[in-house]
Amino acid sequence: MDNAISATWYDLPKEGREDYLSWLHEVHIPKVLKRNGYLWATHIRNVWDEEREKEKERILVHTDDPRVPDGNDYLILFGAEMPIAFVDPSSSQLKETRSKEENEMLSLRIGERSCIFMVQDRIEGMESSSRSPGITPGPAIQIGTFNVNSLKNEEELSSWYAQVRMPRLKKMEGCVGARLLVSVSGWPKHGIMYEWTSVKSLLKNFHTETIERSRNAVKSLIHSPGSPTLGERIWPLSQ
Numbered sequence: 001m002d003n004a005i006s007a008t009w010y011d012l013p014k015e016g017r018e019d020y021l022s023w024l025h026e027v028h029i030p031k032v033l034k035r036n037g038y039l040w041a042t043h044i045r046n047v048w049d050e051e052r053e054k055e056k057e058r059i060l061v062h063t064d065d066p067r068v069p070d071g072n073d074y075l076i077l078f079g080a081e082m083p084i085a086f087v088d089p090s091s092s093q094l095k096e097t098r099s100k101e102e103n104e105m106l107s108l109r110i111g112e113r114s115c116i117f118m119v120q121d122r123i124e125g126m127e128s129s130s131r132s133p134g135i136t137p138g139p140a141i142q143i144g145t146f147n148v149n150s151l152k153n154e155e156e157l158s159s160w161y162a163q164v165r166m167p168r169l170k171k172m173e174g175c176v177g178a179r180l181l182v183s184v185s186g187w188p189k190h191g192i193m194y195e196w197t198s199v200k201s202l203l204k205n206f207h208t209e210t211i212e213r214s215r216n217a218v219k220s221l222i223h224s225p226g227s228p229t230l231g232e233r234i235w236p237l238s239q
Helices: 017-032 050-059 091-095 100-106 151-169 199-205 212-219
Strands: 004-011 038-046 074-080 110-124 140-148 175-185 190-196 221-223 229-235
Touching (some): 004 175, 017 038, 074 229, 110 151, 140 151, 140 199, 151 190, 151 212
Antiparallel strands (some): 004 074, 038 074, 110 175, 140 190, 140 221, 175 190
């Protein structure tokens, strides 16, 4: 069972982008997947819509901490049995063993930020049988990452997800699944990852609750830059 997720958001310059993507998909990801405990990988190109961004800024609170990098164009995810797989060896230890090509390609990432998460809870959606290949997440991913504005709201947030949000997701058309996350490392303490059959389906069928409890839950969150991000899987390609 994949109980841990490593997530990295970043931007890329136009120059060298296609070479980087080819290298990442054909060389780097297959190499990383050979590490002990790693189970799957997926690379997401996030979509940007001006109206959606305006709505997020209107409803959500985002951190203004300049120490939190703000890359959001791409998201690479790795799944593992346990979080220990991502720190043994650690990213700093792996950096010491990189080849010249790896250093050159990975240095193209702009505004890179990473988190390691444990899965706190998960549900399988109506389209869970469509998940392929293997246990790789669905073709469209929305992932929100955030802290809670006070300790007194921590327990209520998890309770709200368990009693309101997660049960509703099971009945939403196009939902492959969802995972509630807590962090081992990285700026946000919490995360939520939605898997969907397509971005179009998610935008059409994922409706937030209008009850006061849900509004209060949303108001209690301080999001990472650009959170939640929404994108389409570009590796592996759908089968």
